[in-house]
Amino acid sequence: MLMNNWYVAGFADEITNKPKHVRMLAQDYVLFRDETGTLNCLSDICIHRGASLSRGRVHKGCIECPYHGWRYRGDGSGSEIPAHPDVRIPKRVRVDSYPVEERYGFVWVFLGDIPEEERPPIPEFPEYDAPGRRNVRGTFKWNANYGRVLENGCDFAHAAFVHPSFGSRDWPEIKKYETLPGEWSYGARLTMPTPPDSGFWGLIRGRQEKVDVISEPEWHIAGMTVVLRLHMNRGWNNALFDCNTPIDENTTMTYWQLSRNFFTQKFFDSDTTRRALQIFNEDHAVLNHLNPVELPPGLREEFSVESDALMVAFRKKRQELYARGWGIDLQTYQDEFGERKAAVIPSPARREDPKGWVLPEVPRLSPEGEPIRQAAE
Numbered sequence: 001m002l003m004n005n006w007y008v009a010g011f012a013d014e015i016t017n018k019p020k021h022v023r024m025l026a027q028d029y030v031l032f033r034d035e036t037g038t039l040n041c042l043s044d045i046c047i048h049r050g051a052s053l054s055r056g057r058v059h060k061g062c063i064e065c066p067y068h069g070w071r072y073r074g075d076g077s078g079s080e081i082p083a084h085p086d087v088r089i090p091k092r093v094r095v096d097s098y099p100v101e102e103r104y105g106f107v108w109v110f111l112g113d114i115p116e117e118e119r120p121p122i123p124e125f126p127e128y129d130a131p132g133r134r135n136v137r138g139t140f141k142w143n144a145n146y147g148r149v150l151e152n153g154c155d156f157a158h159a160a161f162v163h164p165s166f167g168s169r170d171w172p173e174i175k176k177y178e179t180l181p182g183e184w185s186y187g188a189r190l191t192m193p194t195p196p197d198s199g200f201w202g203l204i205r206g207r208q209e210k211v212d213v214i215s216e217p218e219w220h221i222a223g224m225t226v227v228l229r230l231h232m233n234r235g236w237n238n239a240l241f242d243c244n245t246p247i248d249e250n251t252t253m254t255y256w257q258l259s260r261n262f263f264t265q266k267f268f269d270s271d272t273t274r275r276a277l278q279i280f281n282e283d284h285a286v287l288n289h290l291n292p293v294e295l296p297p298g299l300r301e302e303f304s305v306e307s308d309a310l311m312v313a314f315r316k317k318r319q320e321l322y323a324r325g326w327g328i329d330l331q332t333y334q335d336e337f338g339e340r341k342a343a344v345i346p347s348p349a350r351r352e353d354p355k356g357w358v359l360p361e362v363p364r365l366s367p368e369g370e371p372i373r374q375a376a377e
Ligand code: FES
Pocket: 046, 047, 048, 049, 050, 051, 065, 066, 067, 068, 069, 070
């Protein structure tokens, strides 16, 4: 898993002044709004005796630990130690606080310590609030690694075999297609034959033969986001924007929104949602059983073909980011820290002041993406 990246932690309108726990990158966080409505994300571990801050409450804009009532401001600094009201709060009484953005109705949290100008950009989603469109949204929890989920989202060759609603084994061929490489993203544009609509939508659209749909899948490092735009006939189009947040290596939470420019009445929302979930479930039946569970570290451990270009590009980018030291070494973390020692992902404040912190940083992977092993004792 990668630090120094934006991840979606929830829907913005669901975060209030009641603390909300969220797990990302195998770490715990608390989200809450202070009295000005500002959204904060802090490490969930109280540095006094390790209580979970998200089980506390928000008081005067600060999060109050449920155990001995210590309070922390939105920037993570300690504001009160109730047992010793006259003592000046030491600087080390603070927890990591992470940058937060509210965009497209999502809460984006930056889990890492690099400065703003070096962060991968949050992808564009102009359909979100464009006039004449309607959106539905939801979540989907996968028993699958985030990299496998991201790759699946921009894998066009599986539709013919996994999704009878928009692919057919009669037309599995992937013709030459255009690719759109970017610094932090990679996209493609191709024509896909899709079967006639069945059921309710087929009735509304009338009988038709197969339809050529222009498909534009793309991935973005920020949020491990996949955007899939489908341009159908009659000018109808869909944009599926899904952000794949790793809970841990084997569990991924997808926060998704689907924007459409047809059947924009509320009446059609539930059917649109049902179809989106059906597609996720069809994918899940396969992703639940991949071996290995995670993406292999290199490019040669699985065999790639031309239709896998987006996935190969993702694996290369991930390797490049490991080489920058952004990979979290979960194995070493589990083996060496275990249940005896807590560690956190460093927040930007640690750059300015690397010393004054109680909890250590999580161990990082080597530039090759492998665990850094200490010599045996
Ligand atoms: S554990 Fe949080 S105040 Fe003691």
